[in-house]
Amino acid sequence: MYPSLLDALSATLLDGEPQTENPRHRALLDTYTDVQALDRQLAEWTERAPSDDDADELDQIVDLLVERMAAGAVLRRLLSAGCCCADTRDGACREDPDASSCPGNEADPQSIVQAALYVFGCVGSPEALPSVDLVSCLREIPGKPEGRWNYAELTPVRLARLMSPHGIAPRNVTYRDGGRFKSYRMADLLAAEAGRQNTQGS
Incomplete structure (x- = not known):
């Protein structure tokens, strides 16, 4: 899971103080990580030898494909949606100086x-x-x-x-x-x- 302990330590040494994590960026990173993990599982399925229980295996592949498509759709939405209200150092909204x-x-x-x-x-x-x-x-x-x-x-x-x-x-x-x-x-x-x-x- 990012950031690792080494990343956190280097950020503290370089920045001087811990930075607050942006929830939107975290959601993007977590969703992208999920997509990569599902892609790896799909790749593993293609390398497996056929089994005797073809019907059960097909159901598992279909479920995995559906889950991957759903995760991809969420990632596309997160990437395309505009950022709206976000915290700043003084707690104000970026789109509104008031x-x-x-x-x-x-x-x-x-x-x-x-x-x-x-x-x-x-x-x-x-x-x-x-x-x-x-x-x-x-x-x-x-x-x-x-x-x-x-x-x-x-x-x-x-x-x-x-x-x-x-x-x-x-x-x-x-x-x-x-x-x-x-x-x-x-x-x-x-x-x-x-x-x-x-x-x-x-």
Whole structure:
């Protein structure tokens, strides 16, 4: 697993102080590592001698291929999605020099729905965003949404749990490139936020 102990030691000696790991970069590295490991397993299958249980072997190969394609799709999404909100030394969002507008600002805590809408705005306000991409961007925001997990600790499952009380759930969405992913729709987020504002105004 990167970085190794030697890498950490050299970074400390050269930089003078430990650097905070970027969650998005970690997700990219981990996913790429998974893709390489699956490629090695597929290569090993091609070098094996045929077995007597062809049906069972075929099922294993198919499962491995499906897993490899899914990992490749996640990697492509991570590589193509624009970086949105990220920590800086002063805790402000890079896209917004005004730290008060960042969803993770402790002086003005926002709901997970508002944070998700912020991310949608950062990436061009698409109709839908795959859960893995939304999580990747949310993890770059400082703070703790809904008082549960830090943004940096979010996973698709945790995000779904945070969204559930707001009446929002990920849906299967097919994109122009043919990919089909569990995604969050902007319309659902806007409807939930409008309902919250109406409740507060009444």
